[in-house]
Amino acid sequence: xxxxxxxxxxxxxxxxxxxxxxxxxxxxxxxxxxxxxxxxxxxxxxxxxxxxxxxxxxxxxxxxxxxxxxxxxxxxxxxxxxxxxxxxxxxxxxxxxxxxxxxxxxxxxxxxxxxxxxxxxxxxxxxxxxxxxxxxxxxxxxxxxxxxxxxxxxxxxxxxxxxxxxxxxxxxxxxxxxxxxxxxxxxxxxxxxxxxxxxxxxxxxxxxxxxxxxxxxxxxxxxxxxxxxxxxxxxxx
Amino acid sequence: xxxxxxxxxxxxxxxxxxxxxxxxxxxxxxxxxxxxxxxxxxxxxxxxxxxxxxxxxxxxxxxxxxxxxxxxxxxxxxxxxxxxxxxxxxxxxxxxxxxxxxxxxxxxxxxxxxxxxxxxxxxxxxxxxxxxxxxxxxxxxxxxxxxxxxxxxxxxxxxxxxxxxxxxxxxxxxxxxxxxxxxxxxxxxxxxxxxxxxxxxxxxxxxxxxxxxxxxxxxxxxxx
Amino acid sequence: xxxxxxxxxxxxxxxxxxxxxxxxxxxxxxxxxxxxxxxxxxxxxxxxxxxxxxxxxxxxxxxxxxxxxxxxxxxxxxxxxxxxxxxxxxxxxxxxxxxxxxxxxxxxxxxxxxxxxxxxxxxxxxxxxxxxxxxxxxxxxxxxxxxxxxxxxxxxxxxxxxxxxxxxxxxxxxxxxxxxxxxxxxxxxxxxxxxxxxxxxxxxxxxxxxxxxxxxxxxxxxxxxxxxxxxxxxxxxx
Amino acid sequence: xxxxxxxxxxxxxxxxxxxxxxxxxxxxxxxxxxxxxxxxxxxxxxxxxxxxxxxxxxxxxxxxxxxxxxxxxxxxxxxxxxxxxxxxxxxxxxxx
Numbered sequence: 016x017x018x019x020x021x022x023x024x025x026x027x028x029x030x031x032x033x034x035x036x037x038x039x040x041x042x043x044x045x046x047x048x049x050x051x052x053x054x055x056x057x058x059x060x061x062x063x064x065x066x067x068x069x070x071x072x073x074x075x076x077x078x079x080x081x082x083x084x085x086x087x088x089x090x091x092x093x094x095x096x097x098x099x100x101x102x103x104x105x106x107x108x109x110x111x112x113x114x115x116x117x118x119x120x121x122x123x124x125x126x127x128x129x130x131x132x133x134x135x136x137x138x139x140x141x142x143x144x145x146x147x148x149x150x151x152x153x154x155x156x157x158x159x160x161x162x163x164x165x166x167x168x169x170x171x172x173x174x175x176x177x178x179x180x181x182x183x184x185x186x187x188x189x190x191x192x193x194x195x196x197x198x199x200x201x202x203x204x205x206x207x208x209x210x211x212x213x214x215x216x217x218x219x220x221x222x223x224x225x226x227x228x229x230x231x232x233x234x235x236x237x238x239x240x241x242x243x244x245x246x247x248x249x250x251x252x
Numbered sequence: 253x254x255x256x257x258x259x260x261x262x263x264x265x266x267x268x269x270x271x272x273x274x275x276x277x278x279x280x281x282x283x284x285x286x287x288x289x290x291x292x293x294x295x296x297x298x299x300x301x302x303x304x305x306x307x308x309x310x311x312x313x314x315x316x317x318x319x320x321x322x323x324x325x326x327x328x329x330x331x332x333x334x335x336x337x338x339x340x341x342x343x344x345x346x347x348x349x350x351x352x353x354x355x356x357x358x359x360x361x362x363x364x365x366x367x368x369x370x371x372x373x374x375x376x377x378x379x380x381x382x383x384x385x386x387x388x389x390x391x392x393x394x395x396x397x398x399x400x401x402x403x404x405x406x407x408x409x410x411x412x413x414x415x416x417x418x419x420x421x422x423x424x425x426x427x428x429x430x431x432x433x434x435x436x437x438x439x440x441x442x443x444x445x446x447x448x449x450x451x452x453x454x455x456x457x458x459x460x461x462x463x464x465x466x467x468x469x470x471x472x473x474x475x476x
Numbered sequence: 477x478x479x480x481x482x483x484x485x486x487x488x489x490x491x492x493x494x495x496x497x498x499x500x501x502x503x504x505x506x507x508x509x510x511x512x513x514x515x516x517x518x519x520x521x522x523x524x525x526x527x528x529x530x531x532x533x534x535x536x537x538x539x540x541x542x543x544x545x546x547x548x549x550x551x552x553x554x555x556x557x558x559x560x561x562x563x564x565x566x567x568x569x570x571x572x573x574x575x576x577x578x579x580x581x582x583x584x585x586x587x588x589x590x591x592x593x594x595x596x597x598x599x600x601x602x603x604x605x606x607x608x609x610x611x612x613x614x615x616x617x618x619x620x621x622x623x624x625x626x627x628x629x630x631x632x633x634x635x636x637x638x639x640x641x642x643x644x645x646x647x648x649x650x651x652x653x654x655x656x657x658x659x660x661x662x663x664x665x666x667x668x669x670x671x672x673x674x675x676x677x678x679x680x681x682x683x684x685x686x687x688x689x690x691x692x693x694x695x696x697x698x699x700x701x702x703x704x705x706x707x708x709x710x711x712x713x714x
Numbered sequence: 715x716x717x718x719x720x721x722x723x724x725x726x727x728x729x730x731x732x733x734x735x736x737x738x739x740x741x742x743x744x745x746x747x748x749x750x751x752x753x754x755x756x757x758x759x760x761x762x763x764x765x766x767x768x769x770x771x772x773x774x775x776x777x778x779x780x781x782x783x784x785x786x787x788x789x790x791x792x793x794x795x796x797x798x799x800x801x802x803x804x805x806x807x808x809x810x
Binding site (some may be wrong): 085086143146147149150153154157158159163166167169170171173174175177178181182184185186188189 | 399402403406407409410411412415416419420422423424426427430431434450451454457458461462465466469472473
Binding site (some may be wrong): 055056058059062063066107108111114115118119122123125126221225228229232235236239242243246 | 765767768770771772774775778779781782783786789790793796797800803804807
């Protein structure tokens with residue numbers, strides 16, 4: 016199995032990601048000052064938003080990968096395999112990030128608004144994306160592992176994109192005409208800015224590393240299928 | 253022109269089979285009636301605020317009953333492989349999809365004719381503005397049918413179809429339910445100050461975009 | 477009748493893979509109008525898979541099917557008009573009557589006169605007096621006749637039939653063989669998977685034997701060809 | 715290694731990791747609070763739930779990522795087993 020393919024960078028990315036995370040943690044806990052109103056709890060905010068941003072990107076990437084998969088005509092072609100691998104990788108990492116967002120969100124909301132869960136537009140949107148990712152993985156698991164099953168999952172990822180716009184619009188308006196006062200995080204202080212960008216970068220590297228590793232694993236699975244297949248072809252003669 | 257004729261003949265075939273066996277209508281109707289009764293027990297304990305629950309109950313009933321319908325929509329096509337029987341004829345895929353979606357839409361509307369008046373009765377809702385009330389119901393049901401028919405066709409042979417279908421369609425249909433509840437509550441005279449037409453335009457936009465998206469996807473996904 | 481036109485059907489390197497196994501391995505052949513090709517093989521040899529591929533129900537993983545009529549390739553939805561498929565699962569709605577089934581599919585085949593085609597086909601398959609009964613109440617043999625009727629009313633030139641005589645009684649089988657011969661003489665092309673040697677001997681103008689997804693024998697048919705083919709198929713067993 | 719003791723092994727590692735973090739959490743948080751800007755840290759101490767929420771959030775985050783990495787590792791083990799099986803079949807094949 017050729018290691019030189021573009022998705023061979025897994026291990027390097029993993030090391031890079033760990034370094035970035037350590038730096039980000041340092042920035043969050045030691046550089047950024049305590050936020051005036053929220054106090055120490057505000058420290059959750061950095062990695063929470065970092066995860067949320069990457070979840071959204073993963074969702075968009077999964078949708079685009081699904082679109083390319085459906086458009087590529089030939090079944091076993093290299094392109095359709097790569098995008099299929101990216102599709103499943105972004106979905107799995109998307110679910111992981113979604114779980115993080117949905118756990119850290121309420122912990123932060125507990126202090127910010129005094130309740131564990133509020134139907135605040137962004138949290139609700141994250142919940143919907145998380146559910147769509149779960150549905151994607153369930154489709155891949157139960158709707159057939161052959162090309163048709165992957166096609167259905169890709170279809171969901173594609174239709175998820177316009178759906179996201181409608182969900183976002185509806186959720187914004189759902190709280191009634193007055194969207195709640197949303198805590199912006201007040202990143203005016205340089206220390207906080209650094210912490211914020213460091214943690215967003217860290218989460219991005221973690222996500223990219225996980226996606227690359229999982230995608231490569233999926234491609235190796237397809238390679239394995241080919242090799243088993245060539246064996247099967249051998250017997251026929 | 254021929255695809256219009258195909259659309260008509262497929263729809264007529266579905267309606268004919270349905271009125272002969274009624275194995276989509278009966279489960280939908282019975283399920284929704286049961287749901288309404290259960291909701292009445294659940295919510296009538298507090299008569300003062302009962303009117304607030306009305307719109308929500310209408311839309312939950314419509315959503316669940318339409319899912320029951322979707323689950324069984326392609327059962328006849330699964331028996332004897334008839335979906336492929338249609339796909340291997342010159343009939344266009346969009347005609348097939350549109351006919352099945354319209355079929356499901358009609359079944360759901362029929363079910364609504366039964367249960368919505370009941371809900372209005374049980375929850376003594378007054379409907380000062382019937383226009384938006386019916387508009388939201390019809391537009392919302394269309395949205396449910398479009399998304400539902402697409403994935404009902406795709407999951408026809410899937411093992412855990414009954415679980416997968418709601419899991420896949422509910423997040424996608426969430427905006428329809430939200431918009432539906434909004435308009436229904438405004439139509440029922442709740443004091444909310446929002447303007448109804450914005451949500452109705454939202455529903456129309458949803459239906460148009462998803463009509464195109466589901467048609468295209470049906471074509472691609474069936475062949476992938 | 478448009479059957480007299482020149483018809484050329486070719487399969488090039490058809491391969492079908494499911495999971496990690498080859499169901500069909502690089503199958504190529506050429507056939508023209510006026511042939512009745514019988515597909516013979518043990519269970520699991522790939523007869524049904526091949527027919528589904530030729531009919532367009534499943535996509536080949538490699539290779540392609542080319543149908544030319546008067547030197548012009550027939551593709552897309554036009555392919556569905558020229559061909560018709562009678563699979564194991566019959567392609568008919570159990571909750572419709574025999575007549576409704578045939579009229580429905582004839583309309584989808586863009587027939588101008590679906591009603592007439594349907595009653596004509598029902599006459600031929602001997603179900604005229606059961607025409608308005610729901611197919612679910614039919615016996616297996618009668619359902620098979622409705623399915624064959626669907627092929628007749630589609631006026632397709634190329635027929636793909638998966639064990640067409642299943643469930644038919646003796647007169648039914650004789651009638652089927654006669655119908656196939658008439659269709660073939662008229663310039664039509666038939667691909668028929670079959671397990672009965674005499675059916676292949678009587679109807680098949682050409683016989684192919686499939687073993688483990690591979691085309692191992694492709695010879696002219698007739699009783700002699702059929703005997704050799706079935707011998708080869710059984711021979712492969714011991 | 716059969717799947718059952720692989721799961722036991724995975725659980726043992728996760729449990730020990732959690733225990734280590736729990737033991738270290740308090741001094742870590744204290745350390746974080748002391749070395750930071752002293753005064754503002756002081757004001758932070760008074761938010762009773764402050765630090766527990768933060769610790770819970772970050773632990774949960776690494777736990778979730780850890781679980782996913784574990785699932786990747788187990789998928790990798792399955793793949794390695796298939797590779798070994800492939801090699802075995804290749805040997806039988808060439809030996810034939």
